[in-house]
Amino acid sequence: xxxxxxxxxxxxxxxxxxxxxxxxxxxxxxxxxxxxxxxxxxxxxxxxxxxxxxxxxxxxxxxxxxxxxxxxxxxxxxxxxxxxxxxxxxxxxxxxxxxxxxxxxxxxxxxxxxxxxxxxxxxxxxxxxxxxxxxxxxxxxxxxxxxxxxxxxxxxxxxxxxxxxxxxxxxxxxxxxxxxxxxxxxxxxxxxxxxxxxxxxxxxxxxxxxxxxxxxxxxxxxxxxxxxxxxxxxxxxxxxxxxxxxxxxxxxxxxxxxxxxxxxxxxxxxxxxxxxxxxxxxxxxxxxxxxxxxxxxxxxxxxxxxxxxxxxxxxxxxxxxxxxxxxxxxxxxxxxxxxxxxxxxxxxxxxxxxxxxxxxxxxxxxxxxxxxxxxxxxxxxxxxxxxxxxxxxxxxxxxxxxxxxxxxxxxxxxxxxxxxxxxxxxxxxxxxxxxxxxxxxxxxxxxxxxxxxxxxxxxxxxxx
Numbered sequence: 001x002x003x004x005x006x007x008x009x010x011x012x013x014x015x016x017x018x019x020x021x022x023x024x025x026x027x028x029x030x031x032x033x034x035x036x037x038x039x040x041x042x043x044x045x046x047x048x049x050x051x052x053x054x055x056x057x058x059x060x061x062x063x064x065x066x067x068x069x070x071x072x073x074x075x076x077x078x079x080x081x082x083x084x085x086x087x088x089x090x091x092x093x094x095x096x097x098x099x100x101x102x103x104x105x106x107x108x109x110x111x112x113x114x115x116x117x118x119x120x121x122x123x124x125x126x127x128x129x130x131x132x133x134x135x136x137x138x139x140x141x142x143x144x145x146x147x148x149x150x151x152x153x154x155x156x157x158x159x160x161x162x163x164x165x166x167x168x169x170x171x172x173x174x175x176x177x178x179x180x181x182x183x184x185x186x187x188x189x190x191x192x193x194x195x196x197x198x199x200x201x202x203x204x205x206x207x208x209x210x211x212x213x214x215x216x217x218x219x220x221x222x223x224x225x226x227x228x229x230x231x232x233x234x235x236x237x238x239x240x241x242x243x244x245x246x247x248x249x250x251x252x253x254x255x256x257x258x259x260x261x262x263x264x265x266x267x268x269x270x271x272x273x274x275x276x277x278x279x280x281x282x283x284x285x286x287x288x289x290x291x292x293x294x295x296x297x298x299x300x301x302x303x304x305x306x307x308x309x310x311x312x313x314x315x316x317x318x319x320x321x322x323x324x325x326x327x328x329x330x331x332x333x334x335x336x337x338x339x340x341x342x343x344x345x346x347x348x349x350x351x352x353x354x355x356x357x358x359x360x361x362x363x364x365x366x367x368x369x370x371x372x373x374x375x376x377x378x379x380x381x382x383x384x385x386x387x388x389x390x391x392x393x394x395x396x397x398x399x400x401x402x403x404x405x406x407x408x409x410x411x412x413x414x415x416x417x418x419x420x421x422x423x424x425x426x427x428x429x430x431x432x433x434x435x436x437x438x439x440x441x442x443x444x445x446x447x448x449x450x451x452x453x454x455x456x457x458x459x460x461x462x463x464x
Contacts, residue, residue: 008187012179016172040112040134046074047134047149055139062140070152077130077148078138081106090152094129097148101135105146111135128154189217193224205232252283307348307434314384315340315377317349321356322375328364329373339376343384345455351431355439358424359388359451366392366449383437383456394445403441404429 054065063086066076070089077095078086079102087095105111114131133148196207207228212218259276262268268276318340322329329336363373371391378385395403404425432439436456443449 008183009179012183013176016175016179020172043134043150044110044112046151047136047147050149051136051138051147058140062145069149073152075128075133075150075152077133079106079146079148080143090154092128092130094127094131097130101131102146105135105137105148106144108137111148186217189221193221196224196228200228200231203235205229205235249287252287256280256283307351309346309348311344311346312349314343314345314352314386317353318356318360318375318377318386321353321360324357325361325364328361332364332367332369332371334364334367334370335372337372337374339374339378341377341379343377343379345384347435347455348431351434355428355431355453356386356388358428359453362424363388363390363392363449363451366390368392371448380454381457383454386453386455387450388453389448389450391448394447395441395443395449396445400441400443404439 050069054060054062057065062078066078066086066088070076074088075090075092076088077092077097078088083099083102085095101111111134113133130148133150135146135148138145138147199205199207205228207225259280263273263276319338322336360373360375367373367390373391374387374389376387378387429439432453432455438454440452441449442452
């Protein structure tokens with residue numbers, strides 16, 4: 001299996017090679033259609049100059065003159081009518097040339113070189129061949145010669161070619177080295193994340209990643225660290241949830257078992273038996289309520305919880321909840337302060353009924369006698385705001401951020417006495433979130449608590 005490191009290195013090397021080849025073919029195209037003719041035209045005046053100067057000064061002597069010209073950095077191939085060949089300067093690597101070409105030049109027709117047979121035309125520029133020359137007729141001592149001449153590139157730019165070859169070779173080697181090194185710096189944090197993932201899978205959420213990098217990998221490391229922290233908190237919540245469920249079930253089950261055992265053994269008086277049966281009834285009712293709440297939470301926690309939105313009057317729903325809870329708020333002689341304008345919304349009526357029942361019941365439960373209970377609905381540009389306020393005991397500041405957590409009880413002794421499970425507000429928050437809204441609490445100890453619910457206008461809120 002190829003690792004990411006090998007894949008990236010191979011990709012970079014492939015890109016380098018492909019880019020180099022593409023640049024070579026582009027350069028070759030440019031040479032073939034722009035520079036090839038210019039190169040020939042630049043050599044032609046030199047050949048004409050050599051021809052003209054000698055024919056104007058024949059006393060110099062052909063051999064001496066050609067040797068002198070060759071010493072200036074040229075290669076010369078001289079052929080007479082008898083096909084005798086004389087070369088001056090460095091020898092040609094390929095000295096074969098068609099007889100028709102020689103006769104053409106001897107007849108007075110210039111030769112401008114042949115087309116390169118290489119795939120890359122630019123290689124023809126460096127080809128050390130008689131065919132890659134300019135041919136002109138030359139008169140000497142009454143005899144005609146075919147003179148083929150070209151610059152001696154080995155002599156003129158030989159060192160430059162070597163330097164260029166070294167430059168390209170070293171550049172390619174350095175590119176490969178930097179690719180290997182820099183790719184490792186890219187892959188190294190990914191390898192660290194792989195190890196961190198294995199640690200998380202094994203149950204360890206303490207991962208150390210480089211979160212100081214100011215790039216995409218740094219962002220990924222930071223998000224990964226946040227994810228690890230979230231998973232750790234989620235695992236802690238899961239463990240705490242299991243422990244709380246076990247505790248909430250174990251306590252009443254133990255009480256029921258103990259009292260039932262005492263009754264079955266006949267160890268209690270009739271009065272105690274009635275008292276024990278009342279406790280068994282209360283504890284079984286609490287277990288039933290707790291089971292229903294857990295089932296509700298399980299249903300709401302599904303990826304696609306079942307919701308049945310419909311259009312209904314929100315103000316009438318809240319009034320109906322107050323009628324159901326009338327016995328509780330009248331027993332405490334609470335004064336109702338209602339501001340419930342006619343408001344129609346589109347939501348799951350059953351789920352929201354659970355929210356108002358829980359929130360209002362809590363407000364009544366923790367209110368002082370002869371206090372007040374205020375409920376208001378206000379319309380906003382983007383939704384509906386519902387506030388339920390009481391004048392009760394309030395919530396301690398350190399407990400306020402946690403009241404929507406599952407199984408959280410600010411006053412555990414009182415919650416046990418009142419039959420609370422710590423799941424009611426958690427269910428309310430989940431229902432409100434499923435509707436795209438928010439639920440928040442504000443409180444002051446000794447003065448009361450306010451629960452504010454906001455439902456977005458996307459739920460189809462309408463005012464009458």
